[in-house]
Structure formats: structure tokens, C-alpha cells
Amino acid sequence: MKHIQFLIIFLFVSRGLFGQITFEKGYFIDNSDNKTTVLIKNIDWKNNPTYFKYKTTASGDINNKNIADIKEFSIDNGSKYIRATVNINRSSNKVPELDGLREVNFNEEQLFLKELVSGSANLYVYENGNLMRFFYSINNEVPIQLVYKRYKKENIQIAENNEYRQQLLNVLLCENVSTASIKNISYTENSLKRIFDIFNSCNDPINYIASTSNNKLIFRIRIRPRLNNTTLDVNSTADRRLKTNFDKNISLAIGAEIEAVLPFNKNKWAILIEPTYQNYSAETEPQKSNNFSANVYNAEVQYTSIELPIGLRHYIFLSDKSKIFLNASLLIDIPFNSQVVYNGLNRPNPELSLNTSLALGFGVDIFEKLSIEARYLGKREVFASTTDDDFTSNYRGFSIILGYTLF
Template identity: 35%
Template sequence: MKKMLFYVAVLLATINCYSQIEFEKGYFIKNNNERVECLIKNEDWDNNPFKFKYKLNHGTSEIFNTIESVKEFGVYSFSKYIRKIVDVDQSSNETSKLDGSRRPILKKETLFLKVLVEGKSNLYGYKRGNLKRFFYSKEENPIKPLIYKRYLNLKHNANLSSFNRSIVNKNLTRNFIYVNDRYKQQLFKNLTCKTISLKEIEKLRYKKQSLSKFFIKYNKCSGYLIDGQYEKETKGFFKVSLKGGVRITSLDIDNSSRYLPSISFDSKTTYKIGVEGEYFLPFNKNKWSLFVEPTFQFFSAKKELPFESLVEKKIIAETNYKSIEVPIGIKRYFFMNEVSKMFVGGSVVLDFNFDSYLRYTRTDGAVIKDFLVRTTNTIGFHIGYIYKNRYSLELTYQNNRDFLTTYYNVRSRYGSMSITIGYTF
């Protein structure tokens, strides 16, 4: 098993060489308005970046560019960012952190705004963690924030004692939360068109998809053809795979009682079979995914040991362990070329065993001790290769789990390494 761990380390060390294909045709504009055609590392940024990597061509080294030296950059047919100084509302949208003011907390910041829609009127987006804000501009006018803020209706519980008010704030309902949705008024006042009704604006949500559809409709209504949308939507999606393979397992029992011996069962090769459900997250070009993989596995072994306490001077230890393992975890993918990619991942492995036992018997078959098998959860480490988004080969290492959790004087270590092949539907 140590040798297999060494191979995992080698594979992880070589994975960095596959990042080069992420460089795609793009450009950036310097502060002196010089436009540079280049290859930009397209990371499909979830949060708006403050810097990016580029190459002048495939044969050159990577270079960093920052927001201080670049006023605009983009990846062709994918995304575009422009540097602007804008007022950003710093108010939290988390219910537990809402304040009692209707006014946004505006602070000037220099940002790379993501261009979502371009035309007579432009829509921009900004995301930093849980902070999501949208901005707009019309023709040559300055970029302005679209105002949206959730806040507490403190007048509603102003007469409550401080103790009762704290209880109310911990159990907020919609009756205690107001919304400043001035962005609707801004759009109704500044972006009017014959095909857009007041009712349509009233239904607008402060979401990228909803606002993008509105701005596209406004630009078309205004007679401005949109020359391709820079914002190429990365959507999440779900896949199901059938998986099966072999695993090398080992089990050691340390018995501190002098009445029964400790034992190390020989490593065994068994099989496993399962189904994986995987959701690819809608950012970073779907390089991150969440997965769950219910899997049937088993381990069966029998061993004869010397034991002076018995007349026959021997004792037999036997185990039969069957369970449904449920790894729940996350993967990170690395593209090698158009048909191949690799991934690394980690998981928490839940274990549900059934009809399992550890038993000590005499040589004539008489039972000396039956142990009830109750296992702990553990963690898993995954590395794999995907071909044509359909065929997979995966190496998984699971850390030792306790095999007999209900016995204070017995310690056990059950670990495994597995090789799995998969087919994605």
C-alpha cells in the first residue's frame, strides 16, 4: 500500500503540466490605450479578478497583469472585463448581518467589472464571495450601481425589550425584513421602450439572468444590434456514472485484554461496485464538482493464531464485513487536451455495514467471542483520468477507520486502496 501511495504522489506532482491548455485567445488594453493580442489563462472567474495571467504566444512564459496596469481585458467569445472606479454597496445580504438602514453603504472601489450585456445600455456584474452587485450605463454616461438592499424593519419591534428583540432577530420572518429595490425605479426612469411595460420591470429580480434578459430586450427595442455577448454562461449540470473495481484492504485488531490475542489479517484483494452522481459547479469552466458515490464493498478473512490459554494452544479469528460506503466530496479537474482530463478530490466516507462480525472460535468451532461490528466514518483521497467525458480510471485511498467502535479495550484499523473504472451515461 505504501508503494501505491508513492504513485499517487507522483501523479499529483505531474498534474501541473496540464494547465497550459487553459490559455485562450484574448487581448488586453494598457493604460496608454495600447491593445495587446495574446493568450489569456481563462479561469472562468467566479469572483471578479484583480489580476490575470497571459502569454504573448504558446512558446513564451506566463506573465501577470494587474488592475493597476490594464484598463480592459477579455477572452474572445467568452468574457470581457473593464476597469472602473464605481460606488459599491458594502451592505451584507446575509439575514444574520442585516442592519436597520434603507440606505446602501456605498464605497468607491477600483474594480474589473464583468461586461454582461453591451448595447445602447450596458449591464455589468461584480462578485466577491457572498457580495453580488450589478451596475449599468447608458450611452456615454458614467457607470452607476443598481441599488438593491435587504434591511431590518426595526420600527416593527422597537417597543420590545432588548432581550425579546434579540430573540426576534434570531427568528426573522418576512414581516421583519424590508427590501430597497430602487434598481427597478432606476431602470423604469432611464431605460424606457415601447415593448417594455411597468409590470415587466416590477417583476425583475436582482439576478444576472433576469437583468441580462431585460437589457438585451431594451437594446433590441432601441434598435441597437448586440454584436455578440461577451458573457458566455457557464451552467451547472449533473452526470451519473456506473463504477466498479478492485480494492486492496487490510485489517488490524489490537486487543489490550489478555483473554484474546491481537491479530493482523493479511491484505486481500476484493471488488466493489457503485453508482456516482456528480454535479459540476457553474463557474471556472466546470472544473469543480460535488459528488456522492454509494458503493458496495466487503472484506472476509480467517486466520489461525497461537494462544496458550486454550488446551489446543490455538485460536481462530474470522471476520466478515459488508457495507455500503457513501463518499461525499469535491473534485477539481485539470484539462490535458480536448478529449482527456485528470482530477483530484477529497471526500468524507460514510459507512453503513450489515451482517458483519468479528469472531474468535476454538479449533472445534465453539465460539469464544463475537464482536459487534460498528465502524466510524473516514476520509478518502481521489485521483483519476477521464477520457471523452465518458470513460474513467480512478485511484482512491481511504484512511484507516475504526472497525469496533463499541469496545473500549479493542482498537482496530481498516484501510483500503482501490482502482475503479467507470462509465458515464
């Protein structure tokens, strides 16, 4: 739990220290229907905003506009939001929070709705945390929510109110929109955009251009060879002779990184997992048990494992071709055929066990193909929590990692 808390704190602090302020060309329409071209701070909102920041010139001051002042705002080649007073149902989809009513209760609220499809029939979405609601508008009338609700039946089964399908059948009247195409349509962005595109293309086959979606995970796979500079200290409260400080060891390792770039906030955040094969081995100089003994002993370690870092990455774009990144990972280490051996002592040889630690990295990515990263490997306890000789350890170091993107 301590590792996870530190990981979260690190990422939020790094975001605050290194986060970019990107202002892009766009416009807003105020309550008097005046359209103003400005530079809008584009954070590629995951949750629908209630305000936005803008500048009138690149070197100008930063100003705010909130939902009470603005009817509409848009970023060129980006998101468009309209203000609407709508009836929205905010019932939860989480099983423990479901009620036993099929009926839907609405609240009247003023919201910024994100436009997904524009044509004879418009499709909008409102998102806030785990809540996602879709709205439609025919011929630019006031948006109406497409109704969907999960609820519990008397036998504790989960049921669904799929009224949105009947709503679509009532309003998307076109020969290309069949009953069968709507009957099993899911309450998801891609499915709804597809049916709205079909309807709008049917109504205006010459001028309508189907919508495109950037709301997708981007997956990348990289080969990641690395140079490790690591050391291991072993201590024991049972026998001072078992205390060992192994020398630093420079070794090669190889890993494969799978990265999922998240489809919001301008693709600045990613989830990564990176299975890596590593090996550490070292040996101490022979020494006597004490000044009056001829018994000579030494210690050696053979540490082979599969490391499994699971973490988050934040990108900071420098240009279209280069970016820097920060990683914070929880590293799960799975040793095999690994132990510390005490030659010349009648002592058990402790085996290395499953362990966790933190890893923090900073790197540069060029041309979406090549990368280099410096990674700090946090303190790692490599033994089981209890041993016969009360062994404790501190494995630590850093890595220089090269990356090549396969696809």
C-alpha cells in the same frame, strides 16, 4: 475535523503542483487607448481580478498588467472586463451582519467589472467572495449599481431594499419590457440578463444577439464498478487472543457517482458524492488458546456497508478529449449486518459501526465517457469509540475504479 483539514491541504497542494498555465488569445486596451493583442492567462476568475498575466508570444515571458494600467481586457470567446470608477455598496447579506438601515451607503472605488450583456444597455457584475453587485450602463455611460440591500427591521424581521426594480423601470423603456416582468425580478445574474436581452432586442431587433450563459453547474452521473484490495487488523487491550490480522481480500464493489462541475475556473473543479456498496469477508486459521489447552478458536469478519465519499475533484486538461483528475474525499461508511465473530471463545462479538476516513484518488478521463481511477483508502476505525473489550481496528487498502458516464 482532522480529516477535513487534510482534505483541504491536499487539494491546495495538488493545485499548486499540477495546476495548468493556460494562455489564450485576447487583448487589452491601455490608458492611451492602444489596443494590444496578446495571450492572457485564463483562470476564469470567480472573483473579479485586479490584475492579469499575459504573454506577447507563446514562448515569451510572462508579464503583469494591473487595474491602474488597463481600461479593458478580454479573452476571445471568454470573459471581458472593463475598468470603471463606480459607487458600490458593500453591506453584507449575512443575517448576523445586517444593520437596521434601509438606506444604502456607497464607496467610490475603481474596479474591473465583468461584462454580462452588451448592447444599448450593458449589464455588469462585480463579485468578491460572498459579495455580488450588478451594474448597468446606458449607451456606454459610467456604470451605476443596481441597488439591493437586506436589513433588519425593529421586530428583527429581515427586510429588503429592492430599489433596483425601480431603476430598471426607469431606464429599460420598451414596449416589450412590462412592469409585471420587473415587479418580481430577482437580484440574480440569469434574471437580470434575461430582462436586459429583452430590452436590447427591442431596441435593435435586427442586429442584437441575445447573450448566452456558461455560468451553470454541469451535472454528470456515472456508474462506477471497482476492484477493492483491502485488509483489516483488530486489536484488543483486554485479551491478546482477540488480536487478529485478517488477510488481504480482493472483492468487487459497485457505486454511482454524482458530480457537479463548478461554473468557474474553466470547469476544473467539481463536487462529488458517490454512494457505493462494498463487502469484505475473511477468516483466520484455527488456533489453540494456549499450548496446554485443547480449546481451538478462530476469527471471521463479515463487513458489508454503504460507503458515501463526499469530496472535491480537480481536473487537469491534456487535450479536448482527455484529462487527468485528483480527488480528495471524506468517506462516511455505514455498515449493516457486520461484525467480527470469535468462534470457540466465550467473548462478545463486536459489531461494526458508523465511521469516517479519507480517500485520495488519481485518474484519467477520456472522451467525457470513460474513466479509470486508482484510489487510496485511508485508515478506518470500524468499531464504536468504546467497547467492552477495548477493540481498535485498522481497515485500509486501495481500489481500482472504472467509470462510465450515463449523462
